[in-house]
Each structure stands twice: as C-alpha cells, then as structure tokens.
Amino acid sequence: MLRIDVVAMPLAITRVTSIMAQRQFDVVTMDVAAPVDGLRRITVEVDTADEIRLDRLVKFLNRSPDVVKVAHLADEQSHTRREVFATITFPEGRLADAVAIAQAFSAEIVDADRTRCTVFAAAEPARVDALVKALSGFTVRDLVMTSPLRIPRVPRKGHQW
Incomplete structure (x- = not known):
C-alpha cells in the first residue's frame, strides 16, 4: 500500500x-x-x-x-479499516436476526422497517468481509464498500519496526 x-x-x-x-x-x-x-x-x-x-x-x-x-505503508506498521453499507431484505419478523448479526460484528443498523434494513460497519477488511458473508443469508439489495483506508501506527517509545 x-x-x-x-x-x-x-x-x-x-x-x-x-x-x-x-x-x-x-x-x-x-x-x-x-x-x-x-x-x-x-x-x-x-x-x-x-x-x-x-x-x-x-x-x-x-x-x-x-x-x-x-x-x-507496510501491514505491520499501519492501521487498516474498510467501511461498508449493506441494505438487506428479509421476510417479515426476521429483523431480530439481522440485528443479532450486526451486533455480533459491532455494526450499526442505520435504517430499518419490517422487511428491510441498512447495516453500516467500519472495521478491519477481513471483519467487513465476514460481515458481508454473514448477511448473505438474507437478500442483499445494495452493497457499498470503501477501498481499505490505511494510516501509519504511532511508534511506541523504544519500539522499532
């Protein structure tokens, strides 16, 4: 990177x-x-x-x-995050299942009704990919992901990379 x-x-x-x-x-x-x-x-x-x-x-x-x-920016010298918005649809009464998956991945439900919701997450790329895979049990209507964002780590005193 x-x-x-x-x-x-x-x-x-x-x-x-x-x-x-x-x-x-x-x-x-x-x-x-x-x-x-x-x-x-x-x-x-x-x-x-x-x-x-x-x-x-x-x-x-x-x-x-x-x-x-x-x-x-090497992997061990930087922090990497990726963001995702996923809009999913599901049968009525399954909102609780979607909320449980979102909570398991520390994601946030930003919009919801009886048969659809939009999930937002910002995490390490592997965790975002795992969230998208977990949501694939529902019908994914829209999926928007950022490219990985990376910033150097703050070096600790006496620590060399």
Whole structure:
C-alpha cells in the first residue's frame, strides 16, 4: 500500500496513475482524498509482492513534479479499516436476526422497517468481509464498500519496526 501526496492541480492524479500504468502495475484499490492545503492524498494498493519492483515504482513516482511525498505503508506498521453499507431484505419478523448479526460484528443498523434494513460497519477488511458473508443469508439489495483506508501506527517509545 502506498500513500502518495500530490499537488492539487488538474491532471496530477492522471499523471500519477499513468506512471503506474506504464510500469504495468495492477491497481487493486485507489482512494483520493479532497484537497487540503494544496495537496491531495492518494492511497493506492497495487498487486505485487515484489519489493524491488515496488521500490522502483516509488522512485519513479518521486521523480514526478506532481508528487510531493510517497510513503510505503507496510501491514505491520499501519492501521487498516474498510467501511461498508449493506441494505438487506428479509421476510417479515426476521429483523431480530439481522440485528443479532450486526451486533455480533459491532455494526450499526442505520435504517430499518419490517422487511428491510441498512447495516453500516467500519472495521478491519477481513471483519467487513465476514460481515458481508454473514448477511448473505438474507437478500442483499445494495452493497457499498470503501477501498481499505490505511494510516501509519504511532511508534511506541523504544519500539522499532
């Protein structure tokens, strides 16, 4: 997972993504934040296990005039969360079952009536995937998931990664 800070200019994101495309990287997820202080933060998950290729990509990105900073966020050095909204329908009288599943996954029912409800959760990606699988016993009418969001962990005193 890479976190790329780029200048908030037209076409800056296009130029960054074209660098990845030219190097034949498959982008799994990409999240682009709104501009803050003239910068946009892009969080990109690329499909590669080759650290040498990834280091080369970081070097190419750093050469771009649009890129201010690139950070590689390793799994053990960062927190990852994903959000999901799932609207499900069910036979009348089964709302309690849906609520029980939501509570088991620390999810929240944000809208409900006799035959449908909307569940919201923000958790680690594996936990969100497990929630969606548990809800598949009902009829899933709408499902919206964010790409994984990642932020570096705060280092503890005397702890090295």
